[in-house]
Amino acid sequence: METVAFSSVPTKVGDVLAAVTEDGVAATQFHDGPEVRARISERLRMAVVEDPDRTAPVREELAAYFAGELREFGVALDWRLMSSIQRRVLGTLFTTVPYGHAVTYGELADRSGTGVPARGIGSIMGSNPIPIIVPCHRVVAGNGLGGFSGGEGVESKRWLLTLEGYLQPTLDWDL
Template sequence: MSWLTVPTPLPSGPMEIAVTPLGVASAGYVRREGGTPPCTDEPKIRAVTERIGAYLAGRTRELGLPIDWSLSSGPHRAVLETLWREVPYGRTITYGELAARSGVFEDITEPGLAARTVGQMMAANPVPLLVPCHRVVAADGIGGFGGGRVGIEVKRWLLTLEGVLEPTLDWDGPL
């Protein structure tokens, strides 16, 4: 596993991406702590940078990057894969609905519990952006996002990019 940094127009700045021979294993909106080996595979760096750049510039709706799922397993992975398969560009799903779709929480009957658990799984998503956790919203509003204050801005930015939200006055992305 090696790391590379990709410039983005996001409010959070550049992303840190970890790649393996299988694909992208990890992505972060915030800078990783040092100590991880940088990626030296130039064609791979160019491919990842180009795909993410095109997506965030509105030139494509598909990232088209292979995902290495090995960092997640069990129910966590099942929910992430459900989200990845069933929620396309420009669509959103609520925490509760995703819980139901994934089929992981059929034993859980308490209202809201499955939804909360999904929220915690999204917070622990190793590959945000590739697995579109920003398309998962609360039943009554936009919901939350990791990374504190900047995190929620990233979520709004991405939803605006995909046409889910109306551009605000400070919108600095494409369109």
């Protein structure tokens, strides 16, 4: 039977939870708690195990990212919670939009070559099971930030883009 292990990292945008299968990180969330872990393990159809060795690499990378010390995640990813279209769009995002950069919904639609329109790209970003590592926060509207379904919504997106240097910090911004 396949298993999933959980671990979370306290950050300025909440306790970021990571779900790690034998294949890699399958999900991240901006909130931790028993109900969140249960929902993820049910979606994965996997038993939950305690496995600090399995979760240590993603904990270390998330902590380094939120400290402003990591620009590219190297942990293995488990894409199983995504449809083929989601995988293609999010995979394109993951491989073509680096730290400190952003792309519009329309540009990502063109890059992915899926025929999904910009509005559909927004829906795919909103259903991204691995936010932060697969950086849906780097997809913006042509006339502003656009929406964001993680954490505290668009304020979490703004915080992540400021951390990465895409947006200028405000006077009250604190890493």
